[in-house]
Amino acid sequence: MTDHAKLAEEKFLKGYTCAQAVLCAFEDLTGLDEQTALALSASFGGGMGRMRLVCGALSGAFMVLGLLYGDYQPGDTAGKAAHYERVRVIGKEFEKRNSSMICAEILKNSSIAPNAGGAPEERTDEYYKKRRGCIDSIAFAAAILDDYIEHHPLPEKNGGLL
Numbered sequence: 803m804t805d806h807a808k809l810a811e812e813k814f815l816k817g818y819t820c821a822q823a824v825l826c827a828f829e830d831l832t833g834l835d836e837q838t839a840l841a842l843s844a845s846f847g848g849g850m851g852r853m854r855l856v857c858g859a860l861s862g863a864f865m866v867l868g869l870l871y872g873d874y875q876p877g878d879t880a881g882k883a884a885h886y887e888r889v890r891v892i893g894k895e896f897e898k899r900n901s902s903m904i905c906a907e908i909l910k911n912s913s914i915a916p917n918a919g920g921a922p923e924e925r926t927d928e929y930y931k932k933r934r935g936c937i938d939s940i941a942f943a944a945a946i947l948d949d950y951i952e953h954h955p956l957p958e959k960n961g962g963l964l
Contacts, residue, residue, distance in 0.1 A: 803941060803945065806944040807945045810823045810827035810859075810941065810944040811823070811940055811941055814936065814937060814940050815937075819843065819846065819858050820847060820857065820858030820859040820940055821844075821846035821847055821858035821862035821865070822839070822847065822858075823859070824843075824859050824862030824863050824865075824866065824943050824944055825839045825842065826839045831951070831956070832866060833869075834869070843865060846865075847922070848922065849906065850905075854904070854906035854909070855904065855906075856904065856905070857900075857902075857903055857905045857939050857943075858905065859936070859939040859943040859944075860892075860893065860939070862943060863896070864892065864893075867889060867950075870951070870957075871885060871888055871954070871957065873885050888950075896946055900942050908939055
């Protein structure tokens with residue numbers, strides 16, 4: 803397990819959402835302070851506001867990818883196309899390791915309602931037992947990012963975000 807994956811898991815087990823756990827685990831590379839990272843990723847927990855859509859861990863990974871490699875010049879269609887390809891690479895690898903990119907599908911065998919909505923549940927031991935899929939997804943997302951970063955050096959300058 804990579805250091806970022808371990809850190810992301812630890813953050814989830816402290817109460818962060820899946821998206822927050824992954825984005826915050828990469829603060830050393832993104833340069834975001836924790837409060838900004840938490841606020842930026844707050845809407846993406848539970849598959850986007852508990853709608854069980856795109857997995858929050860994957861959303862967090864996409865945020866990291868954008869901060870590290872994203873295009874930042876309006877009208878740069880080549881840069882945008884290259885970045886969208888990065889997103890697809892990360893998404894496909896996540897889906898390969900996890901069988902889906904969709905929160906409801908990842909949690910389908912965990913006795914969690916597919917479209918729970920409403921208020922988040924209290925974080926208890928039982929909560930975490932039912933969310934092994936979340937914990938695995940967080941670790942997969944962080945490990946996939948680490949692998950990608952290892953094989954694709956970070957750009958020298960990224961719009962002042964780094």
